[in-house]
Amino acid sequence: MSYDRRGGGYYQGGGGGRRRHRDDYDDRRRDHQETPDDQLKAAIIKLGEVDPSEELGRLEIRIREHIPRNIPLLSEAFRISVTEQPFKIPYYATLLRQLHNKSDNPTEEETPIGRLILExxxxxxxxxVDQTAWREARLCIHFFAHLTVAKLISADSMLALLRSFTAVLDEFGVSNGRAKRACLCAGEGLLIAGPILKEHSSTFPDEIITAIQAYIDSTASQKWLVAPLSMLHSDSIPQENTIELLDMLVTNLKKLNESDFADTENCLPRPYAIYPPFDPSVLQPYVLPSVLVPPEAIEMDTLSPDTSGEETQVKKDEWPEFFPRLFPSEVSPDFVNPAGYVIRTAILDILDIFEVNRKECARLLLEYPKWNLPGTFKPKPGSTMAVEPAPGKDWQLESTIIETVLGAYLILPESSKKSIYYIGLITEICKLSPSTVGPAVGKSIRRLYTSLADGLDVEAARRFAEWFAVHMSNFGFQWVWKEWVPDLELTVQHPKRAFMRRAIEFEIRLAYHERIFKTLPEQMQAADAYTIPDNGPTPAFEYEDPGKFSLFPHKHHDSAQAILNLFRGRAKAEDVITHLDTLRESLESSDEPDVDSTVRSIAVQSLLHIGSRSFSHLLNAIERYLPLLRNLAGGGASSTTGVGGSAEARTDILAAAAAFWKHNRQMVAIVFDKLMQYQIVDPTDVVGWTFLNGSAIGQLSEVSPMNLSAFEWDLLRAAIDKANGRVVSARRKVVALRKEDDDTRAKAKAGSGVDTNMEVDLETKPQEEADADSPQLVAALKAYSSLTKEQRMALSKTLEGFISCLAPSSTAPHPNPQARTVVSESAWENRANWGRDEWNAWETWGWYKQFCRAYAPYLRTYVNTLETVSFGRFEGVSDPAGDTLKKIWNVATGQE
Structure with a gap:
């Protein structure tokens, strides 16, 4: 092998390798060379990269001159463009209008290219529509609406199309998601084509608006449960700073209808308006064929048996979508401004479509003004283009984008996309234009921070802290913390102080303790500020070398060192178990009060100490000593599957793990997850431990165990998700094995010559099929049944835990009177004087709401059992907390 000095690389045989590489590259280029059809399709999709108005004429000529004519290709290009670049729809409608002109030398039988493409x-x-691809169908309706205004589509057929979507609202038991999407299809079609439709039928807009309003009225209780700003004592939702998507739509439709949709011209560009309508004798408007929206398809998310033993389908819920207001009307569009609705929904569509490429999404968002009417947004700083501000507009683009992205991010009970997508997108937007986006982000942070004391939902506050921390990590952790120093005078559990702690904890996870500590002002560094811990997230090995933590050694220090030496020497699990048995006997002889708990604590903490160096060390330690952990849990070293032993032993294991990582709550959650994954403990154990001991982990040791914070909620959510995930996995396995058995049975019958269509005795067929089940299927069904019981127990124990926190009985060991008082109107009005206990109770109420709305489909599955067990004691009893608990439960489970 020689070195090629000309190219700086190695080659063989005098450069033959380089020639072969070049030849291969040329072959690939020839293989992927675009055809004229491909080039035309790409040109249509890329319309407007420079100036759409100037490009329309050239693109029309190119389409007309393309030979041979390929209508399916052109139609596909239009469909892709409309459904993936909705901000260009008015210009594609204009292009189609141009293509409806006949050729220079037309014949009477000639059909315009535009009409062929439209068909x-x-x-x-x-x-x-048949595939219920709602987003694509809605954007196509936008296209049809523009073509209706351009007089290419008949108003009658457009009316019928919109009515076919409002008919969905009359379906019995229509789901929230289906109804919401149908409302958007009909309402946004009316918003765009309103001038023509109102002129054609003066009563039609009222018909559509009334249908949408009737559906909105039926969701009043659901809106109360998912509003980002709401009060426990009242169903009313503050409208000054937040609005629901369909409320925003119908409000703007009513406003436009009052003016006969004259204001629509100020909402959307209509470049096709310069063309006169066609003479009906020359070209009749296209009549859209009738369409029927297919019935709702049942989407399987999981399958669980209800209390009667029958299988019930459970699918993910969809709730009303609320968007917060962060800026005044002169900065970003108002909710009741029709142009504002168009802009916000267009931005939301871009977010949805370009999830696969956040960099491209960021670029398109900052270029969005190009597709709006002139004067809609303020020009970029330094821009030489003189654009007259439009009356009532002249908004700030960056503030509008950030407000809309954060609104989508904070939707409850969960956003439609992963949180990291919205966080990463804001980062990309900041990188593209830091001087203009940075101030908008800073103002958004301050506005959300202010709303914490006004009742911002605890789940929205948790996501806010997560976004804040990640965003700071991308920009050097630079924030003016001194602005919030006066808030240190608030009670320690005030939402603003809780936000500071969570955000800083998240920042430490993304960097390290010392760096974050130095970014804080001196007042926040103090121990009594309860903002950042004195020590970093290090392990707290109770049996550590005494010279490191105290002047006196722990009495079990030597015993722990012996166990550590076994682990360091990679002793077999059986040898460690034997050593622990010997240790147990010695402790019993010395009158140790709780021998078993002490042995478990020493063993678990020693094992975690070995695995504390890194995550891989932790996994290796747990996997190597799984028999030991099962023995400690009481299941015996020979147990290989399933959780066994006593609940007390499993609780001791959780307590030891939490004590070891008490300075690092993230590691507590990770270790708990691994213990559930390897079935050392089950989700119910984690739920029970969390309600009794969770709030003892962390900085605030004085927090009552009768209240929950974001940390405890993370543990509960992980446990419930683990139980639900196991049911989903078990169900999939059952379905696969059942299909395999059915295929095997069918092949056997076909091989024996049995007529599979012949009638079979209905009384004997089920028994014969049951007898034919394979051992694998029988085992899978048994596991599925066991896991559904575990799922029900986890949900039941979580519900009982919340009730014990929020409405404890008079004989409860830790009564919590504040949980009852904070649900009153007078208490909410007096929240400025709330202390630690009141804010603790308020946060616990927030997590109960999140539990009910996030897991509503699963709760409905076991609604009868859970209600009887958990809410029975409130029957016939006047209890404000009990009434509020039941109200939230009824709304979430669809009973109210």
């Missing part, structure tokens, strides 16, 4: 486009739309 084929409709077939694609029908496919979207």
């Amino acid at each position: 084929d486009f409709w077939r694609g739309f029908q496919g979207y």
Whole structure:
């Protein structure tokens, strides 16, 4: 092998390798060379990269001159463009209007290219409807609405199309998600085509608005449960700083309807308006064929048996979507401004479509003004283009984008995309234009921080802290913390102080303790500020070398060192178990009060100490000594599957792990998750431990165990998700094995010549099929049944834990009177004087709401059992807390 000095690389045989590489590259280029059809399709999709108005004429000529004519290809290009670049829809409507002109030398039988494309486009739309691809169908309706205004589509057929979507609202038991999407299809189609539709039928807009309003009225209780700013004592939702998506739509439709949709011209560009309508004798408007929205498909998320033993389908819930207001009307569009609705929904569509590429999404968002009416947004700093501000507009683009992205991020009970997508997108936008986006982000942070004391939902506050920490990590952890120093005078559990602690804890996870400590002002560094711990997230080995933590050694220090030496020497699990048995006997002889708990604590903490160097060390330690952990849990070293032993032993293991990582709550959650994954403990154990001991972990040792914070909620959520996930996995396995058995049985019958269509005795067939089940299927069904019971127990224990916290009985060991008082109107009005206990109780109420709305589909599955067990003691009793608990439960489970 020689070195090629010309190219700086190695080659063989006098450069043959380089020539072969070049030849291969040329072959690949020839293989992927675009055809003229591909080039035309790409040109249509890329319309407007420079100036859409100037490009329309050239693109029209190119389409007309393309030979041979390929209508399906052109239609596909339009469908892709409309459904993936909705901000360009008015310009594609203009292009289609131009293509409706006949050629220079037309014949009477000639059909315009535009009409052929539209007919084929409709077939694609029908496919979207049949597949219930709601987003694509809605954006196609936007296209049809623009074509209706351009007089290319008949108003009658457009009316019928919109009515077909409002008919969905009359379906019995229509789901929230289906109804919401149908409302958006009909309402946004009316918003765009309103001038023509109102002129054609003066009563039609009222018909659509009334249908949407009737559905909105039926969701009043659901809106109360998911509003980001709401009060426990009242169903009313503050409207000054937040609004629900459909409320925003219908409010703007009513406003437009009052003016006969004259204001629509100020909402959307209509470049096709310069063309006169066609003479009906020359070209009749296209009549959209009738369409029927197919019935709702049952989407399987999991399958669980209800109390009667029958299988019930459970699917993910969809709730009303609320968006917070962060800026005044002169900075970002108001909720009741029709142009504002168009802009916000357009931004939301870009967020949804370009999730796969956040960099491209960020670029398109900052270029969005190009597709709006001139004067909608303020020009960029340093721009030489003189644009007259439009009356009532002249908004700040960056503030509008950040407000909309954060609104989508904070939707309750969960956002439609992963949190990291919205966080990463804001970072990309900041990188593209730091001088203009940075101030908008800073103002958003301050506005959300202010709303913490006004009742911002605890789940929204948790996500806010997560976004704040990650965003700071991307920009050097620079924040003016001194602005919030006066808030240190608030009670320690005030939402603002809780936010500081959580955000700083998240920042430490993303960097290290010393660096974050130095970014804080001196007042926040003090121990009594309860903002950042004195020590970093290090392990707290109770049996450590006494020279490191105290002047006197722990009485079990030597015993722990012996166990540590075994682990360091990679002793077999059986040898460690034997040593622990010997240790147990010696402790019993010395009158140790709780021998078993002490042995478990020494063993678990020693094992975690070995695994504390890194995450891989932790996994290796746990996997190597699984028999030991099962023995400690009481299941015996020979147990290989399933959780066994006593609940007390499993609780001791959790307590030892939490004590070891008491300075690092993230590691507590990780270790608990691994213990559940390897079935050392079950989710119910984690739920029970969390309610009794969770708040003892962390900085605030004086927090009452009768209240929950974001840390405890994370543990509960992990446990419930683990139980639900196991049911989903078990169900999939049952379905696969059942299908395999059915296939095997069918092949056996076919091989024996048995007519599979012949009638079989209905009384004997089920028994024969049951006898034919394979041992694998029988085992899978047994495991599925066991896991559904575990799921029910985890949900039941969580519900009982919340009730014990929020409405404890008079004989409860830790009565919590504040949980009852904070649900009153007078208490909420007096929240400025709340102390630690009141804010603790308020946060616990927030996590109960999140539990009910996030796991509503699973709770409905076991609603009868859970209600009887958990709410029975409130029957016939006047208890404000009990009434509020039941109200939240009824709304979440669809009973109110």
